Amino acid sequence: MTETIVLGLDGANWALLEPWLDEGRLPNIEALRNEGVWTDMHSCFPPVTCPNWRCYSTGKNPGKLGVFWWETIDTDRRTLTTPDSRSFKSANYWDYLDDAGLTAGIMNLPMTYPPFEVDEFMIAGGPDSESDGYAHPPELGDRLDMEGYRLHPAVPVTSKEDRDAADAVVDLIRERLLTFRERLDDTDVDVAHCTVFYVNVLQHFFWRGEPTRRAWEVIDEQIGAIRDSHPDATLLLMSDHGCKDVETVFYANSWLEEQGYLVTEDTSDLLTEYGINKERLSKLAHKLGVHNLVTRLTPDSVTDRLPEDDEGFKREQKLQKVDWEQSRAVASGQGLVYVIDDDPETVDALVADLESLTDDDGNPVARQVMRREEAYDGPFVDDAPEIVFDQRPGVHTSGAIGSNPVFADAGQWEAENVRTGLFLVDGPAVEATEIDGPISITDIAPTVLHSVDCAVPTDVDGDPVPLFGDREVETCDPLPFDAVTDAARGDVQDRLEDLGYLE
Structure with missing residues (x-):
């Protein structure tokens, strides 16, 4: 029998769901709230899928993992890389389950590609996963392929106009949870986990719009089916962060350039002056049926001078626009x-400037501005960005480099991540009637281990949430981890760009 089932609901918070709960659209989640215990949950900085899903699985903050966002800028080597599953320098809770002779089934957890050798199974997920070699054991992947399993939508949602693609995402979410239910029926594991990642993509592009509401109705229906099929299990709902509608887009690199911290090479010419970029040229060429001809005949000297889209230059190309000799700072996205x-003087000056920075309406951009030593703890703090700021709810911070204003109205995203997510637990083993919240995302791995009487490693940041009466919390020494890593491939980076995660 599966003792603990964890459903990861990417980007969910109670503030998002409350209107639908009040309208009776999510009856199964509401029933779990009435029968179980629930509270808010705080993610690690920044409140993003990467690294927070691995903060969940390890119980540690990014300073103990060595990964801080979707991309890493090395200002010494002037390079930009994207992490994969092996970039996180820690064992995960399923390693401790295995060490204790217990089993796990992990499905669709972001930042698990390439998959780990989990006893019983792992099916990688999230935008960083590829459609080959995504499952352990490998024959499980072959079986899923034969059944038509899909990691990603056939056509990605890339704008608020992509309604057909949004409908396909809703269908994908249903199929994902049906597959998870089949795995629960076919394989007995002590702990099972499934993340619903693509619901947050809908939230980003549509906020509380109709596609997002339908997706949550599907999720609620499947949660009810899981509860009915596994009434004796501890059922835990959690998220990696929450979300809120975007009021202001803050182009951090435009601000750094305006303040003299960043100097970029002049890329203006007649092409960019008249708004010509690769995205517009590609769409026009496809419309005229000459895309292959244009691609083949256009010189690199021309394409290299064009921004990717309206927001500017992307990925490695954007670093090529930085005048490294004259610049003092460069920004990634989301704080x-x-x-x-x-340089300590630059750090001090930037902290002060960001603390006093307001948008065009006079509202602060950041709720909190931290040096990396204040945001993180652990052996890899020196690998973190020197400054981390918690953007005000309603602010989306873009890391694009290009001819952008410092502030703009909501762009392609309708909603941005916030630090407050959700936590809910229900089941016969749960004795608590309330939780002193909010909890931290780093508390959940210890809680999952404790729920099946597995020892909690002594190097985690979190503590088991007191749910199970007087059950004693046992501890153990940390396990070693596999530190071998490769940067994610170009097609993964392209997918992250399509979704708006990398700019």
Whole structure:
């Protein structure tokens, strides 16, 4: 019998769901709230899928993992890389289950590609996963392929106009949870986990719009079916962060350039002056049926001078636009700023400037501005961006480099991540009637281990949530981890760009 089932609901918080709960659209989640215990949950900085799903699986903050966002900017080597599953320098809770002779089934957890050798199974997921070699054992992947299993939508949602693609995402979410239910029926594991990642993509592009509401109705229906099929299990709902509608887009690199912290090479010419970029040229060429001809005949000297889209230059190309000799800082997205040469005076000045920075309406951009030593703890703090700021709810911070204003109205995303997510637990073994919240995302791995009487490693940051009466919490020494890693492939980076995660 599966003792503990964890459903990861990417980007969910109670503030998002409350209107639908009040309208009776999510009866199964409401029933779990009435029968179980629930509270808010705080993610690690920044509140993003990567690294927070691995903060969940390890019980540790990014300073103990060595990964801080979807991309890492090395200001010494002037490179930009994207992490994969082996980039996180820690064992995960399923390793401790295995060490204790217990089993796990992990499905669709972001940042698990390539998959780990989990006893019983792992099916990688999230935008960083590829459609080959995504499952352990490998024959499980072959079986899923034969059944038509899909990691990603056939056509990605890339804008608020992609309604057909959004409908396909809703169908994908249903299929994902049906497959998870089949795995629960076919394989007895002590702990099972499934993440519903693509619901947050709908939230980003549509906020509480009709596609998002339908997706949550599907999720609620499947949660009810899981509860009915496994009434004796501890059922735990959690998220990696929450979300809120976007009020303001903050182009951090435009601000750094305006303030003199960042200097970029001049890329303006007649092409960019008239708004010509690769995205527009590609769409026009496809419309005229000459895309292959244009691609073959256009010189690199021309394409290299064009921004990817309206927001500017992307990925490695954007770093090529930085004048490294004259610049003092460069930003990634969602509140991360790298200071070149780790200059303490620049760090101090930037912290002060960001603390006083307001948008065009006079509202602060950041709720909190931290040096990396304040945001993180652990042996890999020196690998973190020098400055981390918690963007005000309603602010989306873009890391694009290009001819953008410092502030703009909501762009392609309708909603951005916030630090407050959700936590809910129900089941016969749960004796608590309330939780002193909010809890931390780093508390959940210890809680999962404790739920099946497995020892909790002594190097985690979190503590088991007191749910199971007087059950004693046992501890154990940390296990070693596999530190071999490769940067994610180009097609993974392209997918992250399509979704708006990398800019």
